[in-house]
Amino acid sequence: MVSPAVNTKKMTMIEGVRNAMDEMLKENEDVIILGEDIGVNGGVFRATEGLHEKYGEDRIIDTPISESGIIGNSIGLAANGFRPIAEIQFLGFIYPGFNQLMTHATRLRQRSLGRFTVPVVVRAPYGAGVKAPEIHSDSVESLFTHMPGIKVVVPSNAYDAKGLLIASIDDPDPVMFLEPLRCYRSNRTEVPDGKYTIDIGRASVLKQGDDISVFTWGAMVMDTMKAIETLEEEQNMSCEVIDLRTLYPLDKETISASVQKTGRAAIIHEAPATGGVSNDVISLINDTSFLYLRAPIQRVTGFDTPVPVYSLEQEYLPSAAKIQAAIVNAVNF
Amino acid sequence: MIEDFPMQQIINEDGEIVDADALNDISTEKVKSFYYKMLCARMLDKKCVNLQRQGKIGTYVPYEGQEAAQIGSAVALEEGDWIFPTYRDHAATLTFGHSMRNLLLNWRGRPEGNVPPEGVNIFPPGIPIASQLLHATGAAWAEKKHGSDRVSLVYFGDGATSEGDFHEALNFGSVFNIPTIFFNQNNGYAISVPMERQMKTKTIAQKGLAYDMDCLRIDGNDVLAVFAATKASVDRARANQGPTLIEAVTWRYGAHTTADDASKYRDQNESETRRETTDPLLRVQRYLQTQNTWNEDWLKTIEEEITDEIETAIAEMEAYPEPDLRQLFDYVYDRPTWTIQEQVNQHLAVQGEE
Numbered sequence: 001m002v003s004p005a006v007n008t009k010k011m012t013m014i015e016g017v018r019n020a021m022d023e024m025l026k027e028n029e030d031v032i033i034l035g036e037d038i039g040v041n042g043g044v045f046r047a048t049e050g051l052h053e054k055y056g057e058d059r060i061i062d063t064p065i066s067e068s069g070i071i072g073n074s075i076g077l078a079a080n081g082f083r084p085i086a087e088i089q090f091l092g093f094i095y096p097g098f099n100q101l102m103t104h105a106t107r108l109r110q111r112s113l114g115r116f117t118v119p120v121v122v123r124a125p126y127g128a129g130v131k132a133p134e135i136h137s138d139s140v141e142s143l144f145t146h147m148p149g150i151k152v153v154v155p156s157n158a159y160d161a162k163g164l165l166i167a168s169i170d171d172p173d174p175v176m177f178l179e180p181l182r183c184y185r186s187n188r189t190e191v192p193d194g195k196y197t198i199d200i201g202r203a204s205v206l207k208q209g210d211d212i213s214v215f216t217w218g219a220m221v222m223d224t225m226k227a228i229e230t231l232e233e234e235q236n237m238s239c240e241v242i243d244l245r246t247l248y249p250l251d252k253e254t255i256s257a258s259v260q261k262t263g264r265a266a267i268i269h270e271a272p273a274t275g276g277v278s279n280d281v282i283s284l285i286n287d288t289s290f291l292y293l294r295a296p297i298q299r300v301t302g303f304d305t306p307v308p309v310y311s312l313e314q315e316y317l318p319s320a321a322k323i324q325a326a327i328v329n330a331v332n333f
Numbered sequence: 334m335i336e337d338f339p340m341q342q343i344i345n346e347d348g349e350i351v352d353a354d355a356l357n358d359i360s361t362e363k364v365k366s367f368y369y370k371m372l373c374a375r376m377l378d379k380k381c382v383n384l385q386r387q388g389k390i391g392t393y394v395p396y397e398g399q400e401a402a403q404i405g406s407a408v409a410l411e412e413g414d415w416i417f418p419t420y421r422d423h424a425a426t427l428t429f430g431h432s433m434r435n436l437l438l439n440w441r442g443r444p445e446g447n448v449p450p451e452g453v454n455i456f457p458p459g460i461p462i463a464s465q466l467l468h469a470t471g472a473a474w475a476e477k478k479h480g481s482d483r484v485s486l487v488y489f490g491d492g493a494t495s496e497g498d499f500h501e502a503l504n505f506g507s508v509f510n511i512p513t514i515f516f517n518q519n520n521g522y523a524i525s526v527p528m529e530r531q532m533k534t535k536t537i538a539q540k541g542l543a544y545d546m547d548c549l550r551i552d553g554n555d556v557l558a559v560f561a562a563t564k565a566s567v568d569r570a571r572a573n574q575g576p577t578l579i580e581a582v583t584w585r586y587g588a589h590t591t592a593d594d595a596s597k598y599r600d601q602n603e604s605e606t607r608r609e610t611t612d613p614l615l616r617v618q619r620y621l622q623t624q625n626t627w628n629e630d631w632l633k634t635i636e637e638e639i640t641d642e643i644e645t646a647i648a649e650m651e652a653y654p655e656p657d658l659r660q661l662f663d664y665v666y667d668r669p670t671w672t673i674q675e676q677v678n679q680h681l682a683v684q685g686e687e
Contacts, residue, residue: 069498103460117667249671
């Protein structure tokens with residue numbers, strides 16, 4: 001995907017996110033960023049570090065603590081020519097802005113038969129596992145996949161983050177861009193200089209395999225890869241691992257082709273089981289690949305509980321043992 | 334506090350001049366044009382209530398009594414400005430350039446009703462209370478960032494001031510000095526809940542003080558006061574002097590919607606009394622009569638003209654082609670996602686359409 005002529009640099013995911021915004025701010029004057037502490041402070045995770053200095057306070061805008069205000073103003077700005085990137089400091093704080101997404105951002109195009117559109121990207125760090133205070137660790141991606149009119153993207157590494165964020169900013173519709181905060185600095189990938197995009201709606205096959213298709217996204221990609229490494233060594237099995245990267249619309253072709261090859265599937269996510277995106281993946285497999293299945297589809301998910309305070313979060317998150325047990329269950333069914 | 338916010342008037346209930354200086358800036362011809370627009374809005378509103386009773390349109394939201402507030406404010410704007418209405422502001426949207434046919438289509442459950450003519454910046458009505466205030470600041474902020482002097486004006490009711498979005502929008506407007514006019518129509522009731530249960534303050538205007546914003550309270554049934562106050566606020570916003578909160582005190586004669594019964598929560602005799610006292614059209618009529626520029630013949634002539642316009646729009650609404658399935662599927666995204674495309678195909682396969 002990366003031509004040898006292009007220089008690359010090893011980056012963490014947070015650097016990939018920042019680099020994407022830098023590219024787009026440079027290319028298009030109508031790209032602006034709104035959020036809390038994103039200016040001089042560079043964002044609580046440093047996603048916008050240096051951008052305020054480089055592009056000024058008219059484009060890198062520190063707002064009042066006002067999630068509905070950030071998203072609502074972004075809608076007005078977008079409908080009148082801008083390409084706002086709205087940073088919500090943690091996904092767990094997006095709820096005051098939920099109405100603006102549900103009743104306006106996602107349906108203004110349809111309500112006005114295309115007269116007004118909302119090319120807004122809402123970025124939000126999310127997920128558990130970093131010992132954050134209460135409410136900071138929610139994984140509520142399916143609240144947004146259930147909203148007609150928005151796309152939901154979740155990168156897990158720097159290369160994907162940059163290409164997907166650029167594609168999201170270019171997208172004519174609202175995009176919910178969820179950044180698993182556990183991935184921000186935990187791995188580095190080669191990232192090309194300049195602008196490139198990764199299509200929204202395309203999953204990434206991280207590892208080919210024959211015995212089972214394992215679907216996951218966000219921070220669980222790292223955990224799944226690690227769990228599978230041990231399992232393959234110990235159990236002599238071959239797992240295909242797919243990072244979905246986009247949760248709406250799902251990559252129907254990649255998901256169904258993989259299940260039709262392996263005949264088995266497991267889905268790993270840290271969000272609560274009931275109403276989770278895993279259910280949409282299961283539906284998709286049911287619709288496309290039912291007769292190829294050789295075992296019930298496995299799910300390893302968070303519990304139907306609020307994400308707990310951090311003394312209990314490792315109990316909440318899918319563990320390597322649970323991931324391995326689910327895969328073994330399916331393969332030995 | 335209420336003493337700090339006297340209700341500004343230019344002409345009073347009896348059509349007498351209260352503020353002669355302010356009136357000097359408004360020609361009699363202009364006053365007549367306001368009267369015409371208010372009459373048109375009132376006749377359309379009455380017609381819509383009838384159309385709803387006949388089953389030709391769905392649940393309807395009447396604005397009768399609020400014509401001065403909506404029309405006086407909308408005429409103070411210029412081409413390129415933006416308005417953000419609620420569902421009760423079609424007198425304003427009509428005045429600002431929406432087509433009567435499309436307004437009727439809106440009440441007939443058609444999405445075309447939300448589409449203004451090309452070049453006219455009217456957002457679809459805000460349905461969740463106060464949520465549209467933030468779009469008004471966003472859109473006006475965009476104008477300012479692009480270096481234009483265009484402004485936005487957003488309508489909302491007394492109940493909307495209890496919502497968080499009202500405060501978030503005023504705060505953004507004030508912090509970033511955004512050229513937005515926050516135009517409150519205080520008609521005394523949010524469906525059934527009276528103002529004194531909605532807030533302890535005696536005015537809505539004073540809420541602007543917390544945002545260090547220009548704020549004023551006007552007689553929302555005096556179209557001249559509404560026009561003058563809005564025009565002054567718009568001029569200030571254009572000159573980068575910031576947003577304004579205007580409280581226009583008014584009254585809706587009817588119920589909240591055609592599905593509501595106002596007699597359950599208030600004495601409707603008050604509406605009848607107000608028709609004879611504070612009515613927005615009657616006071617302009619009285620004023621024009623003192624100027625010898627209003628008479629029954631003129632009224633009859635313009636009533637006939639307006640009736641023709643309304644009947645034409647109704648005929649257009651009734652003759653409008655049936656809704657197209659593409660309106661359901663094709664505007665959710667720029668291009669339908671595969672899930673939507675599959676759903677269209679499956680739907681058509683079973684329904685056997687197209």
